Amino acid sequence: MKIPEQDFFEKITFRDALRLAMYDEMKDDKNVIILGEDVAKYGGAYGATKNLLEQFGSDRVIDTPISEPTIVGTAIGAAMTGLKPIAELMYVDFFGMSMDQIGNQSAKIRYMFGGQISVPMVIRTQGGTGRSGGAQHSQSLESWIMYIPGLYLVMPSNPNDAYHLLRDSLQTNTPTVFIEHKLLYNFEGPLDKKNKVQFGKANILNEGNSISIIAYSRMTNFAVEAAKKLKEENISAEIIDLRTLNPLDKNTIINSVKKTRHALVLSEGHYTTGVASEITSIIFENCFKVLKKPVIRYTAEDTPVPVAPNLEKNYVPTVDRIVDYAKKIIT
C-alpha cells in the first residue's frame, strides 16, 4: 500500500493515521527510528508500521528479537545519544517484563542526573479487551505509567488525535508512553494535518448540561454512543476525551463538572487504583460543593480478563450500562 501525501482525509483508519504520523516524522527528522518485534518485514502485529521498511530501510525500521527489556533499554541509550526512537511493545502486557527500563530507567534519568540529559523517546504499545486475548494479552495498564513521575502518557480515541499526538509525543523531549486500543485500529474518522491538537489539552466532544462523562481511548467512543441515546431522552451529556493522561487537563474536567454538577468517569482499567480513581478524586477535591451526587467511576472489573467472549464483553463498560448509570446519577 502506498503512503498517501495529502493533508486532509475525510476518512482514514486509526491505524493509517498512526502510520502517517510516523512516516511524516521520519521524513522530517532523519534521527527518528523505529524498533520492535515484527515492526519491519511484518509491518507490526496490528499493521501500524506497514511499508515503513520499504520507505526508510532497515537502518531505521528495525526488527528486534523477542527481548522487551532490551528493546526499551536500547531506545533509551539511542535517545541519550542523538536519536529519537519509537520503540514498539506489541502488547501493553509486556510492561510486565520491561517495567524496569520504563519506570526505573527512562523516567528517572533526567532527574537523577540533575537535568543534564533528556530521553526523547516514545514507547508505542497496544492494549485493551475485545479480541479474547485473555489475561495476558488484554490488560489496560495505563495506571502503571500514570503513577510514575517522569513519563508522559497518551491514549487517543480517534485518527486525528492519534496522528497529531504521536507527532507531538516525539517532540516532547520526555519519554512518552503512547497506548493504542486494539479495537481502535480499524476505527475511522477524518484527519486534518493542519488542524493541530494541543498536547495536554482534553477535548470536549459533545457539549451538554446534565452530566459530564469523562473518558479516554476507546471508552470515549462508548461515551459518544451513550450520549446519542441519552439525547433521545432529552438528557444532554458533556463528553470529555482526556487524550493525554499525563499531562492531565484538570481544568477542563473541573469546569465541566462545575457546570453539569454530575460526573461519570469511564475507563477500561480496573476499578481499584486505576486512572478512574485518580480522576474521581480530582473531581471530589475540586467540585465538592457543587456536586449533586457522588462521582461515579465505571470501569472494568477487579479481576483478570477472561477469554470467553460472553464474559469478556461484560467485563468492561458497555454503552447500555453507561446510559443506565448516567440516568441514575441525574435522577
Added chain:
Amino acid sequence: MNSKSNTNLQDLYTTMKRIRVFEERVAELFVRGETAGSMLHLSIGEELGPACVTKAMIDGDTFTTHHRGHGIFLARGGDPDKMMAEIAGKKDGYCKGKGGSMHIADMSLGHLGANAIVGGGIPTVVGAALSYKYLNKKNVSIAFFGDGAMQQGILYESMNMAALWKLPVVFCCINNQYGMGTKIDDAVAVKDFSLRAKSFGLECLHVNHLDAEKAYTDIKEIVDNTRNNKPSFIEVECYRFYGHARKDKSPYRNEDEEIENRKLDPIAFAKENILTQNILNEEEIKSIDMTVDKEMDVSMNYAINSPLNVESEIFTDVYDKSYTIESVDSRINNILKNK
C-alpha cells in the same frame, strides 16, 4: 496382525497424527466462528518434539508450555474434548473458558500452565525442580518454549540457576525457525543454541532430523539422566507449516521455502518407516487415521455443543474462596442508593 512389533514407532505415529488432526479441527472451529478469538497457534509440522519428549515423561513429571502448546499437552494425555472446549471459551473447557487456547492446562496431568508471555513459564520449572530435589522425588520438570524465547533474558537466569543448583530441569526449545514473522536468522547472530546451554553447564541434545524413533531414544536418555539432577537442554528443529496463528498465510516468507520445508513432515516420515519396516500395512495405518479423525470430530462437536459459562464466573478463581469480589455494578448501585 503386526508383522514386526515396534510399538514405539506406532505410538509416536499415532500421537503425531492426533496432534495434527486436532490442530486441523481447531483451524476448522475458527473458520466456523466457534473459537474464542483468533489467537490460535497450531503445532502442524512440529509434532515430533511434543510426541517424543512427552513419551519420555513419567508419572509426577511436570511441564510448562509456550503459547503453541496444544500438541504438547495432547501428547501428554490432555483430553481433546476439554481442550477444544477451552479453545471455544466454553464452560466445559479445562479452565472454564477463562484461559483459552494460550492457557490450557490440567494440573492433575502435571501441566503447570501454557503461557502467552514468551518465556513466562520457564522459571516455573526451575521452582518445580527445586521442590523435587528437596522432596527427594525422581521427577523432572520440563519447560517447552519456542526459538523466540531463546532471546528472552529470563531463560538464561533460569539456565544458570538450574545448573548452579543441579536441578532436574529440562529446557526444551521447539525451534520452528520463526518468531511470528521474524526468521531466526534475523533474531540471532549464532544459531547453534547448544553452545549457549553448554556454557551454563547443561547437558545438550540437538534433534534436527525427522526420525521420531531415534529422537525418542535420544531424548529418553537425556531426560532419564536429568532425573539424577543433571539439568539439560534439548533443541528440536522443525518447521512451522502455516502462519503464526491459525492456518494463515505468511507473506513475509516465500512460497518456495514453504513448499520445500513442508516436505520435512515427521508424520509422513514415520508412516514410511512403519511401512518399510513392515510394522503395519497401509490398511492398518488407514484404520488408525480414521480413528483419529473420528476422535477429533467428536471433540470439535463437543466444543460447539458445550454451554457458555455464566457471567458470575468472571469473579471466581481470583482469590481463595473466602474472598468475594464485588462487581462494579453492585458498587455503583450501592453508592447511588446511599445518595
